[in-house]
Amino acid sequence: MTDETMTIREMCETFDVTPRTLRFYESKELLGPIRQGQKRLFTRRDRARLKLILRGKRFGFSLEEIRQLLDLYDMGRSKEQLAKSYELASKHLAEMEAKRDELNQAIAELQRQLEWGARELRNQENGAAA
Numbered sequence: 001m002t003d004e005t006m007t008i009r010e011m012c013e014t015f016d017v018t019p020r021t022l023r024f025y026e027s028k029e030l031l032g033p034i035r036q037g038q039k040r041l042f043t044r045r046d047r048a049r050l051k052l053i054l055r056g057k058r059f060g061f062s063l064e065e066i067r068q069l070l071d072l073y074d075m076g077r078s079k080e081q082l083a084k085s086y087e088l089a090s091k092h093l094a095e096m097e098a099k100r101d102e103l104n105q106a107i108a109e110l111q112r113q114l115e116w117g118a119r120e121l122r123n124q125e126n127g128a129a130a
Helices: 008-015 019-027 044-058 063-074 078-129
Strands: 005-007 034-036 039-043
Touching (some): 005 008, 019 039, 019 044, 039 044
């Protein structure tokens, strides 16, 4: 590896992804490694893009949304990219918060059911002992 390029193995180790994942992102034209025969060399640009892809996926962005943001950046439209990123991030945050709230409600309900079950078990044990 040089400071400029990384092999597929180095990318996998650095970003904790599989070769299949990298090839998939390449097939979707999200990454564009230098090809030397069968060998792929990933540039700093690819590394930066992969960081953004992985972050976007963690935040719930679709690959198409990520592609659009990367394309805006590539076209030098950073203001548009920032505005679109903000819009999408706001939407995804609202969705994540709604899911969290639903999950919190389900957890609270399950806790109440478990408390009820524990009381019933104690009551039945106390009744059997009498």
